[in-house]
Amino acid sequence: MPTQFNYTSTDIQAIFNRIAPVYDRLNNDLSLGLHWVWKQMAVSWSDANPGDTCLDLCCGSGDLTQLLAKRVGSNGTVIGADFAPAQLANAAAKIEGVYPPLNCIDWVEADALNLPFADNYFDAATMGYGLRNVTDIPRCLAELDRVLKPGAKVAILDFHRPDSQIVRRFQQWYLDRIVVPKATQLGMMDEYAYLNPSLDRFPTGAEQVQLGLTAGFSHAIHYPIASGMMGVLVLTK
């Protein structure tokens, strides 16, 4: 039975501020470190190049931002944007003292539905596990289309409900028996219970392609990964 999604933007912002202290640990433990592989795939599909100006939208604790920064190098710029200040504080702390330094990153507190960037500004963009969480997906895609340069790409990585019933049952078992109990141990049960309704209302890969084209992108393709439990939507302006 699909769960109901009745969270406001303020609820979602509060959830991500609260889970900031445990977010990285849970990501690493629950994906057995595989989230780094999926994030690297998203960065490759974004086609970011050395010297580019890039956006990592809904950057959270900044993993994708860091991968993008390594890709664009010291002549490029990467903006990590998120509306949860506790996540941004973690992201900034994580790159302090790293060698070689990641000086090309700027952290910006911003709403994905109303981006404070000029039209046609970015050469490439990524978004990891963010689109499922915004309250207005078409508007977020339209904002991404607006701020990208013509021909630029955004690679959007997220969880999905898989098509296969067997994989879907496995995913539900994993969420109910592994993810929520582990989050509960860390005092974050309600925050991680939010995953189920967010997955239920998330468009399928085919629907995401249509939404991307409707938002104004000229090309859209969706790559299912991890047996359809995850996917990357690649949109070209």
Ligand SMILES: C[S@@+](CC[C@H](N)C(=O)[O-])C[C@H]1O[C@@H](n2cnc3c(N)ncnc32)[C@H](O)[C@@H]1O
């Ligand atoms: C699941 S986390 C993903 C973080 C990171 N991209 C990663 O892959 O680990 C989702 C992030 O989206 C942010 N977010 C959700 N809605 C947003 C919005 N409307 N504007 C900006 N950030 C938003 C949350 O604050 C949170 O940090």
